[in-house]
Amino acid sequence: GRRGYPEAVYCEGKTPAQVAGIAAAVRDRGATALFTRAAAGHAAAVLGELPDARHDPDARLLAWPPEPPAPSGGRVVVVAAGTSDLPVAREALLTATYLGRECELVVDVGVAGLHRVLARLELLRSARAVVVAAGMDGALPSVVAGLVAAPVVAVPTSVGYGAAFGGLAPLLTMLNACAPGVAVVNIDNGYGAGHLAAQIAAPA
Amino acid sequence: GRRGYPEAVYCEGKTPAQVAGIAAAVRDRGATALFTRAAAGHAAAVLGELPDARHDPDARLLAWPPEPPAPSGGRVVVVAAGTSDLPVAREALLTATYLGRECELVVDVGVAGLHRVLARLELLRSARAVVVAAGMDGALPSVVAGLVAAPVVAVPTSVGYGAAFGGLAPLLTMLNACAPGVAVVNIDNGYGAGHLAAQIAAPA
Amino acid sequence: GRRGYPEAVYCEGKTPAQVAGIAAAVRDRGATALFTRAAAGHAAAVLGELPDARHDPDARLLAWPPEPPAPSGGRVVVVAAGTSDLPVAREALLTATYLGRECELVVDVGVAGLHRVLARLELLRSARAVVVAAGMDGALPSVVAGLVAAPVVAVPTSVGYGAAFGGLAPLLTMLNACAPGVAVVNIDNGYGAGHLAAQIAAPA
Amino acid sequence: GRRGYPEAVYCEGKTPAQVAGIAAAVRDRGATALFTRAAAGHAAAVLGELPDARHDPDARLLAWPPEPPAPSGGRVVVVAAGTSDLPVAREALLTATYLGRECELVVDVGVAGLHRVLARLELLRSARAVVVAAGMDGALPSVVAGLVAAPVVAVPTSVGYGAAFGGLAPLLTMLNACAPGVAVVNIDNGYGAGHLAAQIAAPA
Amino acid sequence: GRRGYPEAVYCEGKTPAQVAGIAAAVRDRGATALFTRAAAGHAAAVLGELPDARHDPDARLLAWPPEPPAPSGGRVVVVAAGTSDLPVAREALLTATYLGRECELVVDVGVAGLHRVLARLELLRSARAVVVAAGMDGALPSVVAGLVAAPVVAVPTSVGYGAAFGGLAPLLTMLNACAPGVAVVNIDNGYGAGHLAAQIAAPA
Amino acid sequence: GRRGYPEAVYCEGKTPAQVAGIAAAVRDRGATALFTRAAAGHAAAVLGELPDARHDPDARLLAWPPEPPAPSGGRVVVVAAGTSDLPVAREALLTATYLGRECELVVDVGVAGLHRVLARLELLRSARAVVVAAGMDGALPSVVAGLVAAPVVAVPTSVGYGAAFGGLAPLLTMLNACAPGVAVVNIDNGYGAGHLAAQIAAPA
Amino acid sequence: GRRGYPEAVYCEGKTPAQVAGIAAAVRDRGATALFTRAAAGHAAAVLGELPDARHDPDARLLAWPPEPPAPSGGRVVVVAAGTSDLPVAREALLTATYLGRECELVVDVGVAGLHRVLARLELLRSARAVVVAAGMDGALPSVVAGLVAAPVVAVPTSVGYGAAFGGLAPLLTMLNACAPGVAVVNIDNGYGAGHLAAQIAAPA
Amino acid sequence: GRRGYPEAVYCEGKTPAQVAGIAAAVRDRGATALFTRAAAGHAAAVLGELPDARHDPDARLLAWPPEPPAPSGGRVVVVAAGTSDLPVAREALLTATYLGRECELVVDVGVAGLHRVLARLELLRSARAVVVAAGMDGALPSVVAGLVAAPVVAVPTSVGYGAAFGGLAPLLTMLNACAPGVAVVNIDNGYGAGHLAAQIAAPA
Ligand SMILES: Nc1ncnc2c1ncn2[C@@H]1O[C@H](COP(=O)(O)O)[C@@H](O)[C@H]1O
Ligand SMILES: Nc1ncnc2c1ncn2[C@@H]1O[C@H](COP(=O)(O)O)[C@@H](O)[C@H]1O
Ligand SMILES: Nc1ncnc2c1ncn2[C@@H]1O[C@H](COP(=O)(O)O)[C@@H](O)[C@H]1O
Ligand SMILES: Nc1ncnc2c1ncn2[C@@H]1O[C@H](COP(=O)(O)O)[C@@H](O)[C@H]1O
Ligand SMILES: [Mg+2]
Ligand SMILES: [Mg+2]
Ligand SMILES: [Mg+2]
Ligand SMILES: [Mg+2]
Ligand SMILES: [Mg+2]
Ligand SMILES: [Mg+2]
Ligand SMILES: [Mg+2]
Ligand SMILES: [Mg+2]
Known part of the structure; x- marks a missing residue:
C-alpha cells in the first residue's frame, strides 16, 4: 500500500468476480488490504481467496491479514452520535486500527443530551x-470541536428524515461548524474518516 | 389587524411612495402596524406620515403607535447566537413586544462555547x-431544545462562509434538529419568528 | 423521558435486534416510550418485549404503555390535506395524544376545495x-394560518409528482407562507409535528 | 410579428445602442413591437427612434404603435397577490392588451386573506x-384554479425571504398545484404569462 | 366532478383498499371519475367495484363510465417526442378525451430529426x-411553439441519462422556452397536461 | 504556450497590477497570449505593457501579438442564438482565430425561428x-447537431429569466441533447468553447 | 443511420416488445444499429430478431451487424479511471469502434496514482x-488534458460516496476543468462519449 | 483564546463600530486575536484601537499582537493552485503562523501543469x-494527497466560471477526492484551513 498503509478496495460497483480477482492478487503479492463497502457477495468472494481475513459485517469491511499492526502514534476516539451512525463509526474505527492506531469508541452522545457528551470529556x-459520525442535524462535531483541542474529523451520515437529503444537511452543518478545527469528509465515508484520523495521529 | 395583532407591511420590493400611501392609510384608519424590512428610504416615508412612529434601524422595523401594548401571556426569550445575528434577533424581539409579550434578549451564546448557553439556563x-437566531451551522436551536421544555422557534440567518449558501445550511440543520420541539421559519425572518413566538406564548 | 414526555425511538436504520434491546430496557426501567418509523420487523421486535404495546401500522408507531395519559392543556387539531397524507397526520395525532393532549382529526380539506376547509372553521x-400535513403544493397551512389565531404546525409530506422532489416543494411553500404563524418541521415528520403541537398546547 | 402578434424585444443583456438599432428597424418596417425588461437607458433608446411609443416604467415595457388593437376573443383577468407583484402583473396585462384582449386587473387578494379572493369571484x-402573479409561497393560483373553470396562468415572482430562493419556492408550488388547470411560466415572466393568456383567450 | 369534468383519484400513495372505497363511492353517487397513476393492485381494486371501467395499463389510467362524452370544443393534438414518452402522452390524451375533446396522437418527432416535426405541421x-411530452433536453416544445399559433402544453418526462435529474432538465428547458406560448406542468403529469389542454380547447 | 497555442490569462479575480506583471513577463519572454475576462482596468494594465495588443471590449479579450497566425486546419463556425449571446460567441470566435483557424459568425438563428437556422445550413x-452559444432554453445545439455531421461545441450563457438560474437551465439542456455529437463546456466560457473547437478542427 | 453512422436505440424506458419491434424493422430495412442501455430482457428481444448481433453485457450494448466497419480516421483512446468505470468506458469504446475508429483501452490510471497516467503518455x-470516464472527484480529465494536445471527451460516472450525488460531482469537476480542451457529456453516457470522439477523429 | 490559540473575530456582517468595541476589549484584556474578513472600514476600526496590529490587506486579516509566537510543532506548507487563490492561501498561512507553526507558501502549481507540482515534491x-487552496475543478488536493503521506487540508475557493457555482464545484471535488487523506473546510475559509493545519501539526 501507499506509504505503508493497507490498500483499499472499494467494492461497491464491482462484481464479486472482480473483487475475487483483486483479493487473489493481494494474496499473491503478500500485500495488506482493506475491502470496504462489501456486501455479502463481495465478502464471500474475498473469503474464498483469503479465508482467514477478518470480516466485520456491520462495517461492511474485510481486513487482511486479520491482525492489525501494533499501535503507534496517538489515540483516535471515534464517536457515534446515535445508534444508526454505528456502521459508519465502526468502519472508521477499524480503518484507523488497521492503519496502526489505538482506538476507542463512544456511542449515543447526541447534541440533544449534552450531559452525555460532557460525561466523556476526559476520554475525548x-x-x-x-472522529464524529452524525446524521440529521450533524451538530455534534461543532460541539465536540468546542470542547477539545485536537482536530475533529466529521463524517456526515445519510440517516434522517426527508430534508436531510441523504446526508446533505449534516454535511453542510459540518462544513459550517462555528468552532474551528473540523475536517469534513464525504457522506457515510467511514473509511476516509478513519484514514484521515490515523494520518493526523501518526507518529511524528 | 388580523386577530388584534398589528398589520405587517413588508417594505422590500415596494417603493417609498407606496409605503407612504400605506402608512397614511394606517393613520387614517387608526390601525396598528409594523413596517418590516424598511430601508432608509422606506423609514423616511413612514415617518413622513407617522412622525412619532418608533424606528429601530438595526432591526429595520418601524412600529406605530410607538407604545407597545401592556404585556400579557408568557415570557419570550430571544437568543442571538452571535453578534451578526443581532438584527434578526432584534426584529423578532420587537415583533413579539408589539404583539404584547414580555421579552428578554440573550446574546453571543453560540454552540462553540457551551458554558455560555449553560450559564443562561435559568432564564431560558x-x-x-x-426564539433562537443562528447562522453558519445553525446548531444552537438543537442544543437549546435539548435543555428546555418550551417550544424553540428557530430562525436561520444568512450569515456565513460560502457553503452556508445564504442561510440554506442553518435552515437544513434546524429542520433536522435531533431534539424535538423546534419550529422553523424562513431565513432572516425575524418578524415571522417573533410573531410565532408571541402566538405560542399568548394568554390561553 | 425528558420533561415527563415519553422517549422516542427512531427505528429506521436500526436492526430489529437493536430495537428489541431498547424495548427490553424500556420495560425494565418502567419508562414510557414511542417507537416511530417502525416497519413490520421492528414492530414484531417491540411486541416481543412489550406484548401489550399499542401498535398503529398506518402511522408506523408503537406506544408503551398502551394507555395515553389523561388529557391536559389545550386541544390539538390535526388536518390531513388528502388521503395520502393520513399516515403522517396519524403519527402526529398519536404523538400529541401520548404527550397528553386531546386531539381531533380532519381529513380531505385541500386547498383546491376551499369550502371543505371553511366548513370546519369552528373546530379549527x-x-x-x-397541525397541517400536506404534500404537492403544500398550500393548505398558509390558508389555515390566515383563518385561525393559533399557531399552525406545518408538516410537508413526500406525496406528489416529480417536481415535488420528495417533499421539497411543500417544504419551501410552508417556509414561505404569506400568513404569519406557521411553524415548519421536517418532511414526513409527523412525530416532530405532534410533539411540537403538544408543547405549544401544554398547560401553562 | 409572428401570427399577427407584435414582436418582442427582450432588452436585458442588450446595449441601448443595440436596442435603438432594433427600434429603428421596427419603425422602418412598420412592424408592431413590445420592448420588455427595458431599463431607463433602453427606454430612452426606444423613444429616440419611436417618440410616440407607449412607455410603462413600472412594467418596464414599451409598446409601438401606442394604440393596442381593438379587443377580440375572451376576457383576461390578471391578479397580483400582493403590491410587490404589481410590476409583473402589469407586464402581463399590457402584453395581453397589445395582443388584442380585453383585460382587468385585481390586486392584493393573497391567500392569507381568502375573503378578498372570494369577493372578486364573479369577475374571476x-x-x-x-393570470395570477404571486411570490413567497405562490399558493394563490392553486386557490384560484379551484374556484374557476378557465385555465390559470401562474407566474411566480422573485419576491420573498431567503428560502424563496429568488422565486424557486413559488415556482415549485405552482408546478405542484393540487388543483388541475394551472399553466406555469418562468419566474417574473409577465410577458410570457400575458402572451399565453392572450393565446388561450384568442377568438376561436 | 368540479365544473362538469370527471373527478380524479390519484392512486399513488393510497392502498388498494382505499381506492376500492373511493371507487364504490363513485359508483354509488353515479359520478364520473378518472383513476390516475394506478398500479396493477389499484386497477384490480377499481375493477372490483366498477367492472366495466376502461383500463389503459400503459397510461396507468382507469375511466368510468367507459364511454367518453361526445367531443366538443377544439381539437387537442398530443405529441410524444420519443417512444419512452408514450405513457405520459397517452395519459394526457385519455384525460382530454374523457373531458370531452377530440384528440390526435403524434409519435417520435424529436428535435434531432426536424423533418419529422415539419411533416406533421398541418395536423399540429x-x-x-x-400537448408535447418530452424528456432528456425537453427542446421539442420550444420548436413546436415556434411553428403553431395555439398554446403548447409542455410536460417534462423523467426519461434520460443522469444529468436529466429525474425530469428536472426538461422541466427547466420548458420553463425557459425561447418561443412564447408554452404552458408548463409537473414532471410526468400527463393527467395535468391533458386537463389543461382540454380547458384551453373547451367550447367558448 | 502549451502545444504551440497562446497562453491564456484569466483576469477575473486578479488585480490590474497582477495582470500588468503577467503582461510584462509575456512581452519579455516573447510569448503569445490571450487575456480573457478583462474588465476595463485589466485592459488598461495589459495595454500599458503591450501597447499594440488587440483589444475586443465586447468579448472582454486582449490578444498579443495582435496578428493571428495564418489559418490552418478546418473551418470553425460560431453561432449566437440571440444578440445577448454575442459577447460569448465573439470570445469563442477570437480564441479559435488566435489558435489558427478560419472562423465564421452566424447570429440570431434561435430555435423559435427554425427557418433562420435552415437558411444557413450550407455554411454550418x-x-x-x-460552436453554438445559447441561453434560456439552450435548445439550439440539439437542433444544429441534428443537422450537421461535425461535432457541436455547446456553450450555455447566463442570459435569461429567473428559472434559467444563471445558465444552469441551458447547461442541463445541452448535457441532455437528444442528438449525439454535442460537447458541452462551462457557462459563458467562450474561451473554452473556441479552444476546443480549434483543437477539433486542427490539421491532422 | 444519420450521416452513415449506425442508428442508436436507447432501450431504457422501452418494453422488450417495443425493442423487438424496432429490431425487426432494423433487420427489414437492412440498417445498421446500436442498442444501448440494454438490460437482459432487452438483449433477448434483440437477439430474437437479430440472432447474430454482437452483445456486450458489461457495456449493456448490442451491435448489428456484428462486424464493425474497417477503421478510418484517427485513433481513439478510451481511459477508465477505475475498475468501476469500465462499463461506461467499454460502451464508449464499442460505440467508437462501430462508428469506424480504431480504439485502445487504458484502465486504472486514476489521479491518486499519477505515475500510472504518466506511464501511458505515449499512447495517450x-x-x-x-475519452476519459471517471467518477468520484472526476479529476482525471483535467490531468490528461494538460498532457495531450488532442481534445478530451470527459464522461462522468455515477460511482462514488454520497456527496458524489449520482455523478453530479464529477460532472461539475469536468465542466470546470482548469485545462482547456475538455468536452463534457452526460453522466454515464458512454455512448455519447464514444460517438463524439468518433466524430472528432473522423477522416477530414 | 480557547486552548492558547488567538481568538478569532469574523468581521463580515459586523459594523466597524462593533469591531472597534471588540478590539478595545481585546486590548484591555491583553488577549491575542485575529480579525478575519476585514474590509477597509473594519481594518481602520481595529487599527484605531490597536495601532500596531499587523494588517495584511490581501488576506483581509489583522493580527494582534503583531509578533507571531515562536514556531513549534511541524511545518505547514500552503499551496495556492492559481494566482486567484492567493488571498485565501495567505489567510491560511497567516492563521497557521499566528497559531505557532512554521509555514511555507507554494504558488501556481495547478493540475493542468503537473510538472510544477512535481518540482515542489520535496517541500511538500x-x-x-x-493546505491546498483551489477553485474551478478543485482537482489539486486529490493529486497532492496521492503524493504525500501527511494530511491535506483542502479549501475550495469561489473562483471560476458559472458552473463553479461560487465554489460548490471544487467543494464537491474535494469531498470526493479519490485519494484518502483529504480534510475539507468551507468555501474561501482560509482561516479555518490554517487553523486546522496548525492543530494537525501541533507538537504532540
Ligand atoms: N460561539 C459562537 N461564536 C460566534 N459565532 C457563532 C457562535 N455560534 C454560532 N455562531 C454563528 O456565527 C455567526 C457569526 O457570529 P458573530 O461573529 O458572533 O456575529 C452567527 O451567525 C452565529 O450564529
Ligand atoms: N383538495 C385536494 N385534493 C387532493 N389532494 C390535495 C388537495 N389539497 C392538497 N392535496 C394534496 O394532494 C396529495 C394527494 O391527496 P389525496 O389524493 O387526497 O391523498 C396530498 O399530499 C395532499 O396534500
Ligand atoms: N395576502 C397577502 N398579502 C400580502 N402578500 C401576499 C399575500 N398573499 C401572498 N402574498 C405575497 O407576498 C408578497 C408581498 O406582498 P405585498 O406586501 O402585498 O407586496 C407578494 O409576492 C405576494 O405574492
Ligand atoms: N487511482 C484511483 N483509484 C481508484 N479509483 C479512482 C482512482 N482515480 C479515480 N478513481 C475513481 O474512483 C472510482 C472507483 O474506482 P475503482 O475502485 O477502481 O473502480 C472510479 O469512479 C474512479 O473514477
Ligand atoms: Mg476544538
Ligand atoms: Mg426541548
Ligand atoms: Mg393565523
Ligand atoms: Mg379550475
Ligand atoms: Mg407559438
Ligand atoms: Mg450531428
Ligand atoms: Mg490538452
Ligand atoms: Mg496522501
Missing part, C-alpha cells in the same frame, strides 16, 4: 484525533 | 417560547 | 395548536 | 383566462 | 391546444 | 467544428 | 481524441 | 500538514 480530550 | 427555562 | 378555531 | 369567473 | 396547426 | 455543414 | 499522445 | 513531503 485524551485523543490526538477525534 | 423561564420562557413560554424561545 | 377551537384548537390551541393546529 | 367571467374570464376566459386568468 | 389544426389544434386548439397542443 | 462546411464547418469542421460548430 | 497518439490519439486524435481521448 | 517535508510538511506535517499541507
Whole structure:
C-alpha cells in the first residue's frame, strides 16, 4: 500500500468476480488490504481467496491479514452520535486500527443530551484525533470541536428524515461548524474518516 | 389587524411612495402596524406620515403607535447566537413586544462555547417560547431544545462562509434538529419568528 | 423521558435486534416510550418485549404503555390535506395524544376545495395548536394560518409528482407562507409535528 | 410579428445602442413591437427612434404603435397577490392588451386573506383566462384554479425571504398545484404569462 | 366532478383498499371519475367495484363510465417526442378525451430529426391546444411553439441519462422556452397536461 | 504556450497590477497570449505593457501579438442564438482565430425561428467544428447537431429569466441533447468553447 | 443511420416488445444499429430478431451487424479511471469502434496514482481524441488534458460516496476543468462519449 | 483564546463600530486575536484601537499582537493552485503562523501543469500538514494527497466560471477526492484551513 498503509478496495460497483480477482492478487503479492463497502457477495468472494481475513459485517469491511499492526502514534476516539451512525463509526474505527492506531469508541452522545457528551470529556480530550459520525442535524462535531483541542474529523451520515437529503444537511452543518478545527469528509465515508484520523495521529 | 395583532407591511420590493400611501392609510384608519424590512428610504416615508412612529434601524422595523401594548401571556426569550445575528434577533424581539409579550434578549451564546448557553439556563427555562437566531451551522436551536421544555422557534440567518449558501445550511440543520420541539421559519425572518413566538406564548 | 414526555425511538436504520434491546430496557426501567418509523420487523421486535404495546401500522408507531395519559392543556387539531397524507397526520395525532393532549382529526380539506376547509372553521378555531400535513403544493397551512389565531404546525409530506422532489416543494411553500404563524418541521415528520403541537398546547 | 402578434424585444443583456438599432428597424418596417425588461437607458433608446411609443416604467415595457388593437376573443383577468407583484402583473396585462384582449386587473387578494379572493369571484369567473402573479409561497393560483373553470396562468415572482430562493419556492408550488388547470411560466415572466393568456383567450 | 369534468383519484400513495372505497363511492353517487397513476393492485381494486371501467395499463389510467362524452370544443393534438414518452402522452390524451375533446396522437418527432416535426405541421396547426411530452433536453416544445399559433402544453418526462435529474432538465428547458406560448406542468403529469389542454380547447 | 497555442490569462479575480506583471513577463519572454475576462482596468494594465495588443471590449479579450497566425486546419463556425449571446460567441470566435483557424459568425438563428437556422445550413455543414452559444432554453445545439455531421461545441450563457438560474437551465439542456455529437463546456466560457473547437478542427 | 453512422436505440424506458419491434424493422430495412442501455430482457428481444448481433453485457450494448466497419480516421483512446468505470468506458469504446475508429483501452490510471497516467503518455499522445470516464472527484480529465494536445471527451460516472450525488460531482469537476480542451457529456453516457470522439477523429 | 490559540473575530456582517468595541476589549484584556474578513472600514476600526496590529490587506486579516509566537510543532506548507487563490492561501498561512507553526507558501502549481507540482515534491513531503487552496475543478488536493503521506487540508475557493457555482464545484471535488487523506473546510475559509493545519501539526 501507499506509504505503508493497507490498500483499499472499494467494492461497491464491482462484481464479486472482480473483487475475487483483486483479493487473489493481494494474496499473491503478500500485500495488506482493506475491502470496504462489501456486501455479502463481495465478502464471500474475498473469503474464498483469503479465508482467514477478518470480516466485520456491520462495517461492511474485510481486513487482511486479520491482525492489525501494533499501535503507534496517538489515540483516535471515534464517536457515534446515535445508534444508526454505528456502521459508519465502526468502519472508521477499524480503518484507523488497521492503519496502526489505538482506538476507542463512544456511542449515543447526541447534541440533544449534552450531559452525555460532557460525561466523556476526559476520554475525548485524551485523543490526538477525534472522529464524529452524525446524521440529521450533524451538530455534534461543532460541539465536540468546542470542547477539545485536537482536530475533529466529521463524517456526515445519510440517516434522517426527508430534508436531510441523504446526508446533505449534516454535511453542510459540518462544513459550517462555528468552532474551528473540523475536517469534513464525504457522506457515510467511514473509511476516509478513519484514514484521515490515523494520518493526523501518526507518529511524528 | 388580523386577530388584534398589528398589520405587517413588508417594505422590500415596494417603493417609498407606496409605503407612504400605506402608512397614511394606517393613520387614517387608526390601525396598528409594523413596517418590516424598511430601508432608509422606506423609514423616511413612514415617518413622513407617522412622525412619532418608533424606528429601530438595526432591526429595520418601524412600529406605530410607538407604545407597545401592556404585556400579557408568557415570557419570550430571544437568543442571538452571535453578534451578526443581532438584527434578526432584534426584529423578532420587537415583533413579539408589539404583539404584547414580555421579552428578554440573550446574546453571543453560540454552540462553540457551551458554558455560555449553560450559564443562561435559568432564564431560558423561564420562557413560554424561545426564539433562537443562528447562522453558519445553525446548531444552537438543537442544543437549546435539548435543555428546555418550551417550544424553540428557530430562525436561520444568512450569515456565513460560502457553503452556508445564504442561510440554506442553518435552515437544513434546524429542520433536522435531533431534539424535538423546534419550529422553523424562513431565513432572516425575524418578524415571522417573533410573531410565532408571541402566538405560542399568548394568554390561553 | 425528558420533561415527563415519553422517549422516542427512531427505528429506521436500526436492526430489529437493536430495537428489541431498547424495548427490553424500556420495560425494565418502567419508562414510557414511542417507537416511530417502525416497519413490520421492528414492530414484531417491540411486541416481543412489550406484548401489550399499542401498535398503529398506518402511522408506523408503537406506544408503551398502551394507555395515553389523561388529557391536559389545550386541544390539538390535526388536518390531513388528502388521503395520502393520513399516515403522517396519524403519527402526529398519536404523538400529541401520548404527550397528553386531546386531539381531533380532519381529513380531505385541500386547498383546491376551499369550502371543505371553511366548513370546519369552528373546530379549527377551537384548537390551541393546529397541525397541517400536506404534500404537492403544500398550500393548505398558509390558508389555515390566515383563518385561525393559533399557531399552525406545518408538516410537508413526500406525496406528489416529480417536481415535488420528495417533499421539497411543500417544504419551501410552508417556509414561505404569506400568513404569519406557521411553524415548519421536517418532511414526513409527523412525530416532530405532534410533539411540537403538544408543547405549544401544554398547560401553562 | 409572428401570427399577427407584435414582436418582442427582450432588452436585458442588450446595449441601448443595440436596442435603438432594433427600434429603428421596427419603425422602418412598420412592424408592431413590445420592448420588455427595458431599463431607463433602453427606454430612452426606444423613444429616440419611436417618440410616440407607449412607455410603462413600472412594467418596464414599451409598446409601438401606442394604440393596442381593438379587443377580440375572451376576457383576461390578471391578479397580483400582493403590491410587490404589481410590476409583473402589469407586464402581463399590457402584453395581453397589445395582443388584442380585453383585460382587468385585481390586486392584493393573497391567500392569507381568502375573503378578498372570494369577493372578486364573479369577475374571476367571467374570464376566459386568468393570470395570477404571486411570490413567497405562490399558493394563490392553486386557490384560484379551484374556484374557476378557465385555465390559470401562474407566474411566480422573485419576491420573498431567503428560502424563496429568488422565486424557486413559488415556482415549485405552482408546478405542484393540487388543483388541475394551472399553466406555469418562468419566474417574473409577465410577458410570457400575458402572451399565453392572450393565446388561450384568442377568438376561436 | 368540479365544473362538469370527471373527478380524479390519484392512486399513488393510497392502498388498494382505499381506492376500492373511493371507487364504490363513485359508483354509488353515479359520478364520473378518472383513476390516475394506478398500479396493477389499484386497477384490480377499481375493477372490483366498477367492472366495466376502461383500463389503459400503459397510461396507468382507469375511466368510468367507459364511454367518453361526445367531443366538443377544439381539437387537442398530443405529441410524444420519443417512444419512452408514450405513457405520459397517452395519459394526457385519455384525460382530454374523457373531458370531452377530440384528440390526435403524434409519435417520435424529436428535435434531432426536424423533418419529422415539419411533416406533421398541418395536423399540429389544426389544434386548439397542443400537448408535447418530452424528456432528456425537453427542446421539442420550444420548436413546436415556434411553428403553431395555439398554446403548447409542455410536460417534462423523467426519461434520460443522469444529468436529466429525474425530469428536472426538461422541466427547466420548458420553463425557459425561447418561443412564447408554452404552458408548463409537473414532471410526468400527463393527467395535468391533458386537463389543461382540454380547458384551453373547451367550447367558448 | 502549451502545444504551440497562446497562453491564456484569466483576469477575473486578479488585480490590474497582477495582470500588468503577467503582461510584462509575456512581452519579455516573447510569448503569445490571450487575456480573457478583462474588465476595463485589466485592459488598461495589459495595454500599458503591450501597447499594440488587440483589444475586443465586447468579448472582454486582449490578444498579443495582435496578428493571428495564418489559418490552418478546418473551418470553425460560431453561432449566437440571440444578440445577448454575442459577447460569448465573439470570445469563442477570437480564441479559435488566435489558435489558427478560419472562423465564421452566424447570429440570431434561435430555435423559435427554425427557418433562420435552415437558411444557413450550407455554411454550418462546411464547418469542421460548430460552436453554438445559447441561453434560456439552450435548445439550439440539439437542433444544429441534428443537422450537421461535425461535432457541436455547446456553450450555455447566463442570459435569461429567473428559472434559467444563471445558465444552469441551458447547461442541463445541452448535457441532455437528444442528438449525439454535442460537447458541452462551462457557462459563458467562450474561451473554452473556441479552444476546443480549434483543437477539433486542427490539421491532422 | 444519420450521416452513415449506425442508428442508436436507447432501450431504457422501452418494453422488450417495443425493442423487438424496432429490431425487426432494423433487420427489414437492412440498417445498421446500436442498442444501448440494454438490460437482459432487452438483449433477448434483440437477439430474437437479430440472432447474430454482437452483445456486450458489461457495456449493456448490442451491435448489428456484428462486424464493425474497417477503421478510418484517427485513433481513439478510451481511459477508465477505475475498475468501476469500465462499463461506461467499454460502451464508449464499442460505440467508437462501430462508428469506424480504431480504439485502445487504458484502465486504472486514476489521479491518486499519477505515475500510472504518466506511464501511458505515449499512447495517450497518439490519439486524435481521448475519452476519459471517471467518477468520484472526476479529476482525471483535467490531468490528461494538460498532457495531450488532442481534445478530451470527459464522461462522468455515477460511482462514488454520497456527496458524489449520482455523478453530479464529477460532472461539475469536468465542466470546470482548469485545462482547456475538455468536452463534457452526460453522466454515464458512454455512448455519447464514444460517438463524439468518433466524430472528432473522423477522416477530414 | 480557547486552548492558547488567538481568538478569532469574523468581521463580515459586523459594523466597524462593533469591531472597534471588540478590539478595545481585546486590548484591555491583553488577549491575542485575529480579525478575519476585514474590509477597509473594519481594518481602520481595529487599527484605531490597536495601532500596531499587523494588517495584511490581501488576506483581509489583522493580527494582534503583531509578533507571531515562536514556531513549534511541524511545518505547514500552503499551496495556492492559481494566482486567484492567493488571498485565501495567505489567510491560511497567516492563521497557521499566528497559531505557532512554521509555514511555507507554494504558488501556481495547478493540475493542468503537473510538472510544477512535481518540482515542489520535496517541500511538500517535508510538511506535517499541507493546505491546498483551489477553485474551478478543485482537482489539486486529490493529486497532492496521492503524493504525500501527511494530511491535506483542502479549501475550495469561489473562483471560476458559472458552473463553479461560487465554489460548490471544487467543494464537491474535494469531498470526493479519490485519494484518502483529504480534510475539507468551507468555501474561501482560509482561516479555518490554517487553523486546522496548525492543530494537525501541533507538537504532540
Ligand atoms: N460561539 C459562537 N461564536 C460566534 N459565532 C457563532 C457562535 N455560534 C454560532 N455562531 C454563528 O456565527 C455567526 C457569526 O457570529 P458573530 O461573529 O458572533 O456575529 C452567527 O451567525 C452565529 O450564529
Ligand atoms: N383538495 C385536494 N385534493 C387532493 N389532494 C390535495 C388537495 N389539497 C392538497 N392535496 C394534496 O394532494 C396529495 C394527494 O391527496 P389525496 O389524493 O387526497 O391523498 C396530498 O399530499 C395532499 O396534500
Ligand atoms: N395576502 C397577502 N398579502 C400580502 N402578500 C401576499 C399575500 N398573499 C401572498 N402574498 C405575497 O407576498 C408578497 C408581498 O406582498 P405585498 O406586501 O402585498 O407586496 C407578494 O409576492 C405576494 O405574492
Ligand atoms: N487511482 C484511483 N483509484 C481508484 N479509483 C479512482 C482512482 N482515480 C479515480 N478513481 C475513481 O474512483 C472510482 C472507483 O474506482 P475503482 O475502485 O477502481 O473502480 C472510479 O469512479 C474512479 O473514477
Ligand atoms: Mg476544538
Ligand atoms: Mg426541548
Ligand atoms: Mg393565523
Ligand atoms: Mg379550475
Ligand atoms: Mg407559438
Ligand atoms: Mg450531428
Ligand atoms: Mg490538452
Ligand atoms: Mg496522501
